[in-house]
Amino acid sequence: MSFFLSHFNYIAVAILMMAGLFVLFSSGNLIKRMIGLAIFQTSTGLFYISLAKVFGGTAAIAVEPGSSEARELASRLDPAYVAQYGVDGVVYSNPLPHVLILTAIVVGVATLAVGLAIAVRVREAFGSVEADEIDVLSRVEATQPGPQA
Amino acid sequence: MNTGELLIFLALAVPLFAAAAIYAVGRMPDVRETLTIIACIALSVITISMFMRVGAGDPPTLTVARPLAGLEIAFRLEPLGALFALMASLLWGVNSLFSVGYMRGKREANQTRFYMCFALAMFAVMGIAMAANLFTLFIFYEVLTFSTYPLVTHTGDARARAAGRVYLATLVGASLVLFLPGIIGVQIVAGSTAFTQGGLLPGRVDATTGDILLLLLVFGAAKAALMPLHGWLPSAMVAPAPVSALLHAVAVVKAGVFAILKVSAYIFGPDLISTLPAATWLLWIAAGTIVIASVIAMTKDDLKSRLAWSTVGQLAYVTSAALLPAAAGLVAGGLHMLVHAFAKITLFMCAGAIYVATGASKVSEMRGLGRSMPIVFSCFLIGALCVIGLPPFAGMWSKFLLIKAAFGTREWFTAAAMVISSLLGLLYLAPVALRACWSRLAMDRHAPSSVRRRARTGCCGADDHSCSMCRAVPAGGWRRQLSCANRGEGAMSEGTQDVAPKEKPQLGEPGEHPLSVLLFSWMRGKLFFRLLMAGLSALGAVLIALEVVLSHRPVTSLVNMPGFFGIFGFLAFGIAVLSGWPFGKLMRRPEDYYDTRSGEAGRDR
Amino acid sequence: MIAFETLHAAPPALTAHAPLLMVVAPLIAACAAALAPSARVSWMISVTGSVFAAWMALAVAGEVARRGVVDYVIGGFAPPLGIALHIDGLGVMVALLVSSAGVMASLYSGHSLTTEVGAEKHTLVQSGFLLCQTGLLGLVATGDAFNAFVFLEVSSIGTYALVAIGEKRDRRALPAAFNYLIMGTIGATFYVIGIGFLYAATGTLNMADMAARLATLDDSSVVQAGFAFVVVGLGIKAAMFPLHGWLPGAYSYAPSLISIFLAATATKTSIYLMARFVFDVFPYGAAFGQAFVTWVLAPLAATGAIVCSLQAVFEKEIRRILAFSSVAQVGFILLGLSLATVGGASAGLFYLGAHALIKITLFMALGGVALSLGARRLGEFAGVAREAPWSATAFAIGAASLAGVPLTLGFLAKWRLIEAALQAGAIWVVVVLAIASLLTFLYVGRMLEAIFFRAAPAGAPRAREAPVGVLAPLWVLAGLNIWFGLDASLPEQLANSAARALLGAAP
Known part of the structure; x- marks a missing residue:
């Protein structure tokens, strides 16, 4: 029990990470996937901060x-x-992980922005943000001849 | 560059240059074919002068490139190679003359490609003949395979493409899986692959390694058509007659047995061969090939197919000769290679001539044709007797030497197989010519006069389409063709050509390959996901239950394995990531937040 | 042999800062290209930046040959506290590969973008391409584990956007880019988590320093967990079977410029980083590292080589065939590395370079033809050899090299791999290689049959020969395939010194 109490922050990291991955995989909606991805990335932030903390x-x-x-x-x-x-x-406290995770957050934000931008374009091109429907439309596409330049 | 090196260079450059030139003037058939003939003559002159120089002074050597440390593309002139080069270049000339007549007579398409590939094949043969090491030999051996592939599939129809696939698959497959590892093995064991007088390997290998290398190298040279890697040769019979001549006499199969002779003489050496058990096994296989191929040849009605099986048997003679534990065997093998080339090219040219002139490709259709084609069938008889080995023809000498060497080394099996196969040869080759001369015309009984007339005047020269029909008829001879012709063109094509594959209900994506469906589609089924989910849930439940019961002491010795937890973690994460996507589909809940007014899929699952 | 020891490619003042300039040059060019007034100007900036980076990479190669390893301290803060660039024989090889692929791709981009991407996006695409190059070169140059993550993501984010640009020709590029983004981000995040564990265990991020401290820590479960995270993360980025799901889509639907550059470099740099961690940073002598290589890396590589070759055989779209082939070839490379001998590592790295050259040739030839012909499936390529003989012949050379036909680089690469496997006594590796090579022959044969031996159906759209600006770099690459097939001393030398740097022993 004391182990759990003394490591509660790591347990929170694990729960966040799994929650993020679960959302990522269980959802067919591209936006929800991005949300899952964001949660997953954020868990690393907590992980690094936990590492750095000195009582x-x-x-x-x-x-x-x-x-x-x-x-x-x-x-x-x-x-x-x-x-x-x-x-x-x-x-x-060790400042280095803070700095690192600041960088990682920037990277994460950039990824999120690109991902959401792509999701918008997907919606424009396919009329849907559901992975299943996009799959079906893509398979149809695979049987069509290519466009002429 | 002294004269010897210059000759080596020219022998390679002339056919290569000829190929380029033929491509360049492809639009002018007369120029193209004149070029081919000139190149043949030039190459023959070169190889003759090479042959004259062999044995005088140091063998000339030419190193072209050194791709990796210890690997060289190098050429050296030695007697066996000079003999092979001479044989191939002379026969190329003869065959080119024949091709001009045959290809023009049949108005074949893609003739430029044909002549170009022929010249490229000769380039490869020259490389093989003069290779100074196994590495170089392998390179040109492969060049030969690829340059002859367009020739085998020349007609371009479904049968030719199928034969081409078998051809490539067998030859490339064997050389990749067997020959190449064998060569690399030699390189590792000996530090080099150079052909050395008396053998490269003696003193460097133990019996087991030697056995493995010998088996890899002999079977790897699948062009020698040693059973069970002989299937490509009979199936390649769909190619035009000049190509068959190239395959059987000039280049391809000869390259295979030549490679085996070189490996035997210069990599292993007769002394080492005589101590290896694998050589004995291979001799038995070769003896079996000799007899079985002769028996199968007897059963074939198609003349080219019969000749092909005869080739399989005759090649095994040379393979046997290479593996006999005596230097005498090598001499006999070289001689037999030469003699068989000349005899077989005669036979194939006769077969081609008969086909161009009459359209007959089956032995049963040739009865009595000898009366109208006496010269062709006389030549056929001579070639047949030569292959069989009857005096006064050249085949006698090579067979005599072969059987003598076999007796001399007490390889009774081999000797017996050679004798039996010669007798069988008497049964399946000689009668072709004899019956053609002494029987009544075969078609008198089966075909009405119109077909007969067409057969005599040469249906192929006159009418391209009917010619391709002749070829398309797989079996059944004139009667079937006649009935087809009566039913008209449509029925004809339906009866003989491939039926277009029908659309079948498919599990996979539209138009997906059936084998792919078979291999991968089960992963897309609903049941699969359910079973997977159920199985994994059960597994999880069991694991959780076990967690309660089991103590955390290392319960199995597996935990003590170094890095167990690392690997366990790795696999777990790998599986988590992998199973994510399919799981996503399972775990999804119905959602109804869509704006249904805009006509989108408002979903309620 | 090229004597790199005597190679002074750049004046000393530049050479001193070459490791940094190699990374920064494309970055500066990326900013400039984004601001460029016209497509043509941005193209020229792109070529200049790439050429400059390649020049600097050559200068670094000379320095590394002389000194064995180049350490460049950024801002004068000495490692392990400061951030350092650290380039050895392995880094030089990959840096030369990436920068020369960048030069070729940027030369090619002048023509391809006009048809494949809307005019208003040219400058941005060039900028993204240069950013991607910055990331990959930085990844190779850096000696800091966390910096490697940043560079990995710099290149990846650029790549996600660029793959999505392919929607103009094929809207499937969008979901492909999205998938790639998700998988790539998961991979990168795993990597960061792993680095976190390692930092917790060692208290340093400098790879050399980390290696020294890990040598005493190989029983720690924290280190093992870190190892697992790092390897899975990089495995996703390197498209290691079975984590390769993102690759076929990303390679197939991206604009050809991006396919070309990605095929030659993206997975290669991740393999580089993975090799660095498995053999260099982690104490390879430690039992768990060896167990991982023997029981996980090698079997997965072998399965990937065979299964993905098989999938390539059944694919119908020509670029997907090449993409699956890439995954299979990653298996070949990892098989070589997993032999864990200097010979094996050298053969694997040789294969890495060879495969980069082969795939860039193939994708460029395909891209050149596709400029005029929007064909995707094999059947639509029937008769292309007649209409675009130069592109088709270059494609055939690349394909022959991929299949391992003698007289090409691909043959020597396979030769070295089999030789290394035999020397290491790993007969099963030879068998796997032979089977996978046979399958390679099959799909290469299918492609060549469609292009060369099938006549175009009547009324089918005709291809046009690619413009000279495409043919020139294409034929340089095709020529290199043949040239190295006749004289492979240069790649062999690079691969050998890289393997020595990796495993630290004389060959």
């Missing part, structure tokens, strides 16, 4: 050692944590 850690903005702010931040740390790792002063 009692603060944002990676340098604090003058010995200042009152630093003392206050240090006082918030769990004594057990301090004892275990022997930290002294301010603890920062």
